[in-house]
Amino acid sequence: MNEKMITLGKKRSVIRELFEYGKKRKALIGAENVFDFSIGNPSVPTPQAVTDAMKRLISETEPVALHGYTSAQGDFKVRRKIAESIKRRFDVDADPELIYLTCGAAASLTVTLKALINSGEEVIVPSPFFPEYKVFTENAGGRLISVPLRRPDFQLDIDAIKGAITDKTRAIIINSPNNPTGAIFSEERIKQLAAVLEDKQKEYKNDIYIISDEPYRELTYGADVPYIPKYYGNTVICYSYSKSLSLPGERIGYIFIPSTANNSGEMYAAVCGAGRSLGFVCAPSLLQYTVGECTETTPNSEVYRKNRDLLYGSLTDYGYEAVPPDGAFYLFVKSPEPDAAAFCERAKKYELLLVPSDDFGCKGYVRISYCVSTEQIKKSLPAFKALIEEYK
Amino acid sequence: MNEKMITLGKKRSVIRELFEYGKKRKALIGAENVFDFSIGNPSVPTPQAVTDAMKRLISETEPVALHGYTSAQGDFKVRRKIAESIKRRFDVDADPELIYLTCGAAASLTVTLKALINSGEEVIVPSPFFPEYKVFTENAGGRLISVPLRRPDFQLDIDAIKGAITDKTRAIIINSPNNPTGAIFSEERIKQLAAVLEDKQKEYKNDIYIISDEPYRELTYGADVPYIPKYYGNTVICYSYSKSLSLPGERIGYIFIPSTANNSGEMYAAVCGAGRSLGFVCAPSLLQYTVGECTETTPNSEVYRKNRDLLYGSLTDYGYEAVPPDGAFYLFVKSPEPDAAAFCERAKKYELLLVPSDDFGCKGYVRISYCVSTEQIKKSLPAFKALIEEYK
Numbered sequence: 001m002n003e004k005m006i007t008l009g010k011k012r013s014v015i016r017e018l019f020e021y022g023k024k025r026k027a028l029i030g031a032e033n034v035f036d037f038s039i040g041n042p043s044v045p046t047p048q049a050v051t052d053a054m055k056r057l058i059s060e061t062e063p064v065a066l067h068g069y070t071s072a073q074g075d076f077k078v079r080r081k082i083a084e085s086i087k088r089r090f091d092v093d094a095d096p097e098l099i100y101l102t103c104g105a106a107a108s109l110t111v112t113l114k115a116l117i118n119s120g121e122e123v124i125v126p127s128p129f130f131p132e133y134k135v136f137t138e139n140a141g142g143r144l145i146s147v148p149l150r151r152p153d154f155q156l157d158i159d160a161i162k163g164a165i166t167d168k169t170r171a172i173i174i175n176s177p178n179n180p181t182g183a184i185f186s187e188e189r190i191k192q193l194a195a196v197l198e199d200k201q202k203e204y205k206n207d208i209y210i211i212s213d214e215p216y217r218e219l220t221y222g223a224d225v226p227y228i229p230k231y232y233g234n235t236v237i238c239y240s241y242s243k244s245l246s247l248p249g250e251r252i253g254y255i256f257i258p259s260t261a262n263n264s265g266e267m268y269a270a271v272c273g274a275g276r277s278l279g280f281v282c283a284p285s286l287l288q289y290t291v292g293e294c295t296e297t298t299p300n301s302e303v304y305r306k307n308r309d310l311l312y313g314s315l316t317d318y319g320y321e322a323v324p325p326d327g328a329f330y331l332f333v334k335s336p337e338p339d340a341a342a343f344c345e346r347a348k349k350y351e352l353l354l355v356p357s358d359d360f361g362c363k364g365y366v367r368i369s370y371c372v373s374t375e376q377i378k379k380s381l382p383a384f385k386a387l388i389e390e391y392k
Numbered sequence: 393m394n395e396k397m398i399t400l401g402k403k404r405s406v407i408r409e410l411f412e413y414g415k416k417r418k419a420l421i422g423a424e425n426v427f428d429f430s431i432g433n434p435s436v437p438t439p440q441a442v443t444d445a446m447k448r449l450i451s452e453t454e455p456v457a458l459h460g461y462t463s464a465q466g467d468f469k470v471r472r473k474i475a476e477s478i479k480r481r482f483d484v485d486a487d488p489e490l491i492y493l494t495c496g497a498a499a500s501l502t503v504t505l506k507a508l509i510n511s512g513e514e515v516i517v518p519s520p521f522f523p524e525y526k527v528f529t530e531n532a533g534g535r536l537i538s539v540p541l542r543r544p545d546f547q548l549d550i551d552a553i554k555g556a557i558t559d560k561t562r563a564i565i566i567n568s569p570n571n572p573t574g575a576i577f578s579e580e581r582i583k584q585l586a587a588v589l590e591d592k593q594k595e596y597k598n599d600i601y602i603i604s605d606e607p608y609r610e611l612t613y614g615a616d617v618p619y620i621p622k623y624y625g626n627t628v629i630c631y632s633y634s635k636s637l638s639l640p641g642e643r644i645g646y647i648f649i650p651s652t653a654n655n656s657g658e659m660y661a662a663v664c665g666a667g668r669s670l671g672f673v674c675a676p677s678l679l680q681y682t683v684g685e686c687t688e689t690t691p692n693s694e695v696y697r698k699n700r701d702l703l704y705g706s707l708t709d710y711g712y713e714a715v716p717p718d719g720a721f722y723l724f725v726k727s728p729e730p731d732a733a734a735f736c737e738r739a740k741k742y743e744l745l746l747v748p749s750d751d752f753g754c755k756g757y758v759r760i761s762y763c764v765s766t767e768q769i770k771k772s773l774p775a776f777k778a779l780i781e782e783y784k
Contacts, residue, residue, distance in 0.1 A: 001507065001508055001599070001655075001658060001659060001662045002506065002507060002508065002509060002510050002532075002662055002665075002666070003510075004665070005506060005507050005661075005662040005663075005665035005666045005669065006658055006661045006662045006665060007665065008664075008665030008666075008668055008669060009507075009660070009661035009662055009663065009664030009665030009666070009667075009668065010661045010664075010665070013464075013668065016463075016464055016673075019461075019463075020463065023463075039461060041456075041460045041461050042456070042460075043456060044456075045454070045455040045456050046455045046459055051450060051455060054450055055447070055450055055451075058443060058446055058447055058450070059447075062437070063437040063438045063443060063638070064433075064434070064435060064436075064437050064638070066641075067438055067638060067639045067640065067641050067642050068433045068434075068640055068641050069411075069431060069433050069640045069641050070641055071408075071411075071412065071415075072405075072408050103495050103643065103671075103672075103676070104671075106671030106672075106673065107671045107672075109671065110669075110670055110671035111671075114394065114397060115393065115394055115397050115401075116393055116394065117394060118394050118395075132668070132671075135668055135669055136669075136671060138669070139669045139670060139671075140394075207393070246455070246456070246459060247459045248459065248460055248461045248674075249458075249459050249460050249461050249462055249674055249676065249677025249678075249680075250459050250676050250677055250678060251495065251674065251675070251676050252676075263393075266393060266398055267393060268401070269397075269398045269401035269402045270393045270394055270397040270398045270401055271397075271401065272400075272401030272402075273394075273396070273397035273398060273399065273400030273401030273402070274394070274397045274400075274401070275401075276400055276401065276405065276524070276527055277397065277400060277502075277527055277528075277530075277531045278502055278531060278670055278671070279495075279496075279498035279499045279501065279502035279503075279524075279528060279531075279670070279672075280495075280498075280499075280671075281408075281498065282640075282641060282643065283643070284495070284641070284642050284643045284644075284676045284679065285641025285642055286641075286642060286678070287676065288641075
């Protein structure tokens, strides 16, 4: 057997570990008594338009066509609809022949990394970062190079990124709105990043890609999220409908390569090859057709805004230090003791399930997923208050 | 970029290539005039019970629960139902904690291979074989060792397999009913294989696994398909509902490790780790629940039997040589000229789309997928007749 895989399987992601703990705890003392802030499972139901589209597809489409294989890269008409939506929304040229439908965000990333990376090459990731980035990079034979985000606003630290680029750097993963901080990288920073990468590409006579992982693109509270292909050619968009359409379990997303990328046709071929190699051809067909019908459907993020305001307001009142989130549904809170894992253990006494930041490549913080019911947040506030009191 | 992935993406699977050619050809001259026997896309609609289950789930389940993340290895209740079905049908002990729901057959295989194989280790595959086995084995860092099946019945050649086992052999992939030959490996041969593997395990003090890839298990015409865990402990079952429930586009299946496997808990951990590494956690949730409702639903393979009888009977009448298929929905026909690819090119003149056997690791045959309408077979017969006449 492969020992690395055994270790990975036993260790599990700390988030999924907590999710499983929460499930057991809920079964024991009742779901309403566990304040589970562990996982990014949206509490907002999928828009009615999505449910209607699914029902309509199942009732009106011939089953052999609906459930049959599509092209490996996804149904062409669906890809065309997605391309049209990209053009309309971002004013960027989008070719359906450069879109590859995937089985969700994880698939978008593993396929993209396998397509772009050769063994031993480096992928820069601003930290904190989604822990699976490391697992996915290593699966592709690459090395993850973690570069801290700037404090206290968790914006891109352009000088630090510049300093980390070597002749082995093949890509940088950008995730904005960010998991776990909720920050949105500003247009100014993206422009600076693009300029640095252009220079470094010339210096090393190499392509360096921005992999833009954007499952939270639509979940914002006012701030704009710059669309990377407008600023930088060698970009790959990794998109997922998990959060925007509240379909996390359904695993549907896409990879999009802008025509402005160098050798975009070759890049797309590499994506097709990596999809084939990993076993990710033909994303789930019913879901392909469903998102094809819903490219213009927007999420209702009002409850997340309400949750954010309530949670951020209350926690900072109680004495917690937190990053004000501009998007996504995560609050990144400074641990009142240096060891965030110890703090999370203590929080469990109050039935608060928080994720320590250590696995995000950053010490001393906790991530609170507030994609829960507002009711849960209200009920949890005394627990948060009592918890911080322990440190006073 | 990764050159290997570019090559793989450009080359494409010969089957998918032909599938794409067929799509274009149909658009040009009308679907009814193209005799597309290229792909294993079932022509039998999914059973009504499946459609009903999907509709019921969508109408009656709270969307947040229905479309939310399940556990990485799949919803526990669904796994329990699958375990019960395995016990009932095969009289084999099955633990839901040793079942991992996957995004279809390809995922089952890439995850299993990544879990079991270390770089440089060997995987024996009887040839002809599904071409992607090679791609998947190489993705896991392994080497595929092709061992020809016995002619003319395409049964396992036990001596040849025995001779191919080395201290680097980690697994053998068994696919019965077989793609592309339609053969079912007999109980006698499975027993002999198990005995050889037991011996070789002792000789090399190593585990050697049987990976049983069985998407066609339920598609048989009378012959029994031995359930491998009854004969050999170190087995991994890779199952998919694509063919049995006519859901090829929906990507749903499972990996099952019998408790009789050595260190089955470690093996399962390795599967979980490999799933995580490749990005295959939490198979599509609606489909998980759907198959959970339909574990006892059986396919209607009557049309395939009818197609088999008509096609096999007619083609052998015309002078083709073919393997009589006991299961699946493929007819494996000897090419009337040594170069099967040249024969397939010639077949295109008659709008017959057949897959040459070369990519299956075997020269001189073609695969005919007869999971099409009986009408298509009837209409295609004069073309098959005219084609063989060219060789007389």
